[in-house]
Amino acid sequence: MTSLLDRWVAAARGAGASAEDPDLEASGAYLLGRWSEPQRQYHDVSHLTAVLDVVDEYADLARHADRVRLAAWMHDAVYDPKALGDANERDSAEFAEGLLTTLGMPAEVAAEVARLVGLTAGHATGDDDPDGELLCDADLAILAADPERYAAYTAAIRREYAHISDGTFRAARAQVLVSLLELPAIYRNTPIRERWEKTARENLEAELKVLAKG
Known part of the structure; x- marks a missing residue:
């Protein structure tokens, strides 16, 4: 099985990095x-x-799959649960562009990976952005997990925000869930949407009910 490190090197090479393997x-x-x-x-x-x-x-859905892979590596490279707003995504995007540039990535590729990373703040993509759509769909895949995995996910999120009171957390989390449910579709790509949309919405609605009970 290919290691994560090998996958990183392969994606960087595929996207145009000129740095030496070490x-x-x-x-x-x-x-x-x-x-x-x-x-x-x-x-x-x-x-x-x-x-x-x-x-x-789903790499065949992307125009530049290796750029999407690099954006996946970078999208939470900076992660502080106490950060406000989309500071983590902004900082991760800036970090991505800087790191990839030092690895000899073409400037336009480094900038594009940074743009993709920034999309994960709100998971909003344009009309013709297959790379952004795939990254966002992949980032939200957990929403369509089976009940056991989804419960583990929500428990892990709560632990990340242990510094926030229960009431404040429930209100903020509910706001996130409602915003996702109000989207015309959680998943942008048709094969992914057909596979996961129904389950994801059921999971979100069930979690909302739990949050409402306090």
Whole structure:
């Protein structure tokens, strides 16, 4: 089985990085260190792997699959549960562009990966953005998990926000869920939507009911 580090090097090479292999491997190891930070309960290496697996499964839906893979690696590279608004996504996008540039990535590719990372703040994409759509769908794949995995996901999210009171957390979480349910479709790509949309909406609605009970 290909290791995560090998997957990083392959994606970087595929997207145009000109750095030597040891530098690519070192940057991948550094990223894995970030994804393993102690404040991460859900946004960790398991989440990274899950997003990459979805991207790989549906790579034919993207124009530039390796750019999407790099954006998956970078989309939560900076993660502080106490950050306000979309600071994590903005900081991750800036970090992505800087790191990829140092690895010899063409400037336009580094900028595009940073743009993709920024999309994960609100998961809103344009009309003709297959790479952004695939990244967002992969990032939201957990919403369509089976009940056991979905319960583990929500529990992990609550642990990440342990510094917030129950009442405040329930209100903020409910707002996120309602905003997702109000979307015309949670998933942009037809094959993914047909596979996951119904289950995701059922999970979100069930969680909303639990939150409402307090």
